[in-house]
Amino acid sequence: MRNYLIRRALELIPVLFAITFVSFWLVSKMGDPFATLIINPHVRPEDIQRLRHIWHWDEPLVIRFVYWLKDFVYPKAGWGLSILAPGRNVLEVIKSRIPITMAFSATSMVLAIVISVPLGIYSALHQYSVSDYGLTFFAFFGMSMPTFWFGIMLMYLFAVKVHWFPAAGAHSAFLIVEGMHVEFSEAPKIRQFIDTAWHLALPIFVLVVFQTGAWLRYMRSSMLEVKHQDYVRTARAKGVNDRTVIYKHAFRNAIIPIITLIGLSFPGLIGGAMITETIFAIDGIGRLTFKAVMSQDVFVAMALITIFAVLIVLGNFIADILYAVVDPRIRYS
Amino acid sequence: MEKELLLEIKDLKTYFYTDDGIVKAVDGINLKLHKNEVLGLVGESGCGKSVASLSILRLVDQPGKNAGGEIIFKGEDLLKKSEEEMRKIRGSEIAMIFQEPMTALNPVYTIGNQVMEAILIHQDVNEEEAKKKTVEMLDLVGIPDPEERFSEYPHEMSGGMRQRAMIAMAMSCNPDLLISDEATTALDVTIQAQILELMKDLQKKIETAILFITHDLALVAEMADTVAVSYMGKIVELSNTKTVFKDPRHPYTYGLLKSIPSLITKETKQPLPAIEGMIPSPYNMPKGCYFHPRCPFATDECRKNMPELKEIEPGHQVRCFHPVENTKGVSKK
Ligand SMILES: Nc1ncnc2c1ncn2[C@@H]1O[C@H](COP(=O)(O)OP(=O)(O)O)[C@@H](O)[C@H]1O
Ligand code: SF4
Ligand SMILES: [Mg+2]
Numbered sequence: 001m002r003n004y005l006i007r008r009a010l011e012l013i014p015v016l017f018a019i020t021f022v023s024f025w026l027v028s029k030m031g032d033p034f035a036t037l038i039i040n041p042h043v044r045p046e047d048i049q050r051l052r053h054i055w056h057w058d059e060p061l062v063i064r065f066v067y068w069l070k071d072f073v074y075p076k077a078g079w080g081l082s083i084l085a086p087g088r089n090v091l092e093v094i095k096s097r098i099p100i101t102m103a104f105s106a107t108s109m110v111l112a113i114v115i116s117v118p119l120g121i122y123s124a125l126h127q128y129s130v131s132d133y134g135l136t137f138f139a140f141f142g143m144s145m146p147t148f149w150f151g152i153m154l155m156y157l158f159a160v161k162v163h164w165f166p167a168a169g170a171h172s173a174f175l176i177v178e179g180m181h182v183e184f185s186e187a188p189k190i191r192q193f194i195d196t197a198w199h200l201a202l203p204i205f206v207l208v209v210f211q212t213g214a215w216l217r218y219m220r221s222s223m224l225e226v227k228h229q230d231y232v233r234t235a236r237a238k239g240v241n242d243r244t245v246i247y248k249h250a251f252r253n254a255i256i257p258i259i260t261l262i263g264l265s266f267p268g269l270i271g272g273a274m275i276t277e278t279i280f281a282i283d284g285i286g287r288l289t290f291k292a293v294m295s296q297d298v299f300v301a302m303a304l305i306t307i308f309a310v311l312i313v314l315g316n317f318i319a320d321i322l323y324a325v326v327d328p329r330i331r332y333s
Numbered sequence: 334m335e336k337e338l339l340l341e342i343k344d345l346k347t348y349f350y351t352d353d354g355i356v357k358a359v360d361g362i363n364l365k366l367h368k369n370e371v372l373g374l375v376g377e378s379g380c381g382k383s384v385a386s387l388s389i390l391r392l393v394d395q396p397g398k399n400a401g402g403e404i405i406f407k408g409e410d411l412l413k414k415s416e417e418e419m420r421k422i423r424g425s426e427i428a429m430i431f432q433e434p435m436t437a438l439n440p441v442y443t444i445g446n447q448v449m450e451a452i453l454i455h456q457d458v459n460e461e462e463a464k465k466k467t468v469e470m471l472d473l474v475g476i477p478d479p480e481e482r483f484s485e486y487p488h489e490m491s492g493g494m495r496q497r498a499m500i501a502m503a504m505s506c507n508p509d510l511l512i513s514d515e516a517t518t519a520l521d522v523t524i525q526a527q528i529l530e531l532m533k534d535l536q537k538k539i540e541t542a543i544l545f546i547t548h549d550l551a552l553v554a555e556m557a558d559t560v561a562v563s564y565m566g567k568i569v570e571l572s573n574t575k576t577v578f579k580d581p582r583h584p585y586t587y588g589l590l591k592s593i594p595s596l597i598t599k600e601t602k603q604p605l606p607a608i609e610g611m612i613p614s615p616y617n618m619p620k621g622c623y624f625h626p627r628c629p630f631a632t633d634e635c636r637k638n639m640p641e642l643k644e645i646e647p648g649h650q651v652r653c654f655h656p657v658e659n660t661k662g663v664s665k666k
Pocket of ligand 3: 384
């Protein structure tokens with residue numbers, strides 16, 4: 001098991017390296033970050049030349065990549081030429097956006113798992129029943145609904161038509177505490193939490209519906225497949241009761257492919273965050289990515305893409321580990 | 334020498350109600366099995382042997398249903414028992430081993446866990462005692478180093494060892510009846526012989542009756558006291574093993590015997606091909622005797638009516654209008 005882990009971890013290094021380099025190359029095609037300076041009458045061409053040199057922009061791509069990588073791992077103060085946050089270290093900017101994205105991505109993921117796994121099992125155990133058809137309908141609805149459209153519809157219905165939820169933002173600017181207007185950051189933690197939850201409810205709902213749809217279907221078909229396996233019949237022939245047959249013998253096998261699937265859904269999660277954050281004006285990583293790309297902010301975009309690559313690769317790695325934990329056939333191979 | 338009756342199957346019918354029509358997989362079979370006796374049930378693949386055995390344990394999956402008959406086990410009809418009562422019988426009074434030791438064991442649990450489960454369900458023992466008993470059982474079925482093998486997973490064992498583990502599981506609660514459905518079919522010839530030896534051995538030690546199901550008449554000759562030959566869900570010939578092999582009267586049995594290399598007579602020298610033609614489609618069964626399209630002795634009567642299972646001499650039942658005469662000497666045994 002330990003060797004397996006070490007081997008898998010070592011395999012990640014070249015993968016990460018390759019992804020980062022390809023991204024760097026692609027982002028460098030996005031545009032010249034110094035081009036915008038040319039139109040600025042206060043900046044002399046020599047200054048631009050000097051800046052290019054400082055940022056190694058006058059070197060070949062590979063060399064530039066090595067310098068970039070070094071700076072990414074050991075960032076200097078004020079590293080990166082950020083248009084979105086001028087003068088600030090790009091990584092600092094990104095770091096400040098992470099908690100909110102984490103909060104609502106992780107919440108939606110956990111909720112989606114907690115909802116889709118039991119519903120998928122239920123659907124499989126009641127195949128072709130009315131509830132199975134209902135769940136199937138819901139699942140296809142969730143999967144086929146474009147996230148941006150669904151998000152806008154929800155916003156229109158629940159924020160614009162009836163004012164149950166706020167239309168935008170991750171939290172209110174002010175909260176009313178004991179009859180007084182208090183700045184959000186000054187309010188009690190519990191009030192901050194409730195306010196944030198209220199703001200994030202709609203975007204979380206959008207992501208949960210989307211993910212639940214797919215996972216529910218996968219869980220259902222996995223369970224259906226396992227239900228007719230010989231070992232399930234063996235268990236029943238042994239006199240094992242139905243509950244144990246389902247949860248001990250069938251479920252343990254049915255969940256194996258789902259774990260991989262959830263691990264592989266990381267890219268989808270990031271894409272989903274980008275769309276929902278942009279629609280609901282939540283200042284998380286997703287919206288930052290969108291803005292970085294739109295404003296050709298090469299440094300922010302590159303840093304974000306690298307972080308996403310690491311997250312995706314880590315997601316796969318975690319899925320692999322979980323896979324080995326639940327499937328004894330993996331461990332020694 | 335009147336033996337005590339253990340199992341009497343009366344006119345048992347198990348039908349599959351599929352979208353394409355009703356498949357009469359078990360179509361009114363009658364069988365008697367005495368305590369401590371081995372009854373061989375023989376027939377080509379697709380004849381309904383597995384469905385018959387699963388019917389006894391009431392483990393036939395949808396869309397299969399019992400369509401009549403009785404299964405009198407120790408004087409009580411299993412078809413009238415509650416699901417809870419059935420569960421107590423499965424694995425303790427009636428145990429079953431299956432064809433594929435590869436798939437019949439759950440891949441995510443250890444051998445020990447799976448054998449122990451049966452003991453924990455049916456016997457009033459604690460975990461420690463159950464574990465001890467499991468190791469004893471593994472030892473009894475000839476698994477070397479039972480203590481280490483206890484914590485091995487099925488994929489770490491050979492097919493023969495897995496089938497031994499299955500037998501340990503089945504025998505762990507000293508069942509009155511063991512159903513062996515093609516238990517050795519998937520194994521090499523040498524391993525097959527060892528497993529048969531083991532079963533015979535245990536049958537004497539534990540005093541279990543065995544319903545020994547196979548498509549291979551040669552195995553029945555070694556194992557069974559009584560032989561029932563089935564064709565398309567019906568018993569076509571039933572007698573003690575010696576009679577069936579020396580004096581087969583049903584054309585189907587006759588054909589099966591003639592095709593076994595080890596049993597052919599001196600005159601025929603070469604094994605004949607198995608019976609001409611193939612089993613009919615279960616959705617499109619022939620009228621009259623199911624065997625008539627393949628039977629060299631078929632007459633118009635056979636094409637119109639289904640013959641009854643009749644006793645043509647004491648203890649020898651045949652379902653045929655024109656039982657084969659002068660079959661003496663078809664087999665060397
Ligand atoms: N789930 C099912 N649906 C429809 N028909 C089935 C099903 N399971 C078995 N059968 C039918 O029952 C018949 C007997 O099958 P089986 O008992 O497995 O044969 P055997 O064990 O003698 O090879 C076959 O004709 C098969 O088509
Ligand atoms: S009844 Fe007729 S067709 Fe059927 S086995 Fe006997 S002789 Fe052949
Ligand atoms: Mg079979």
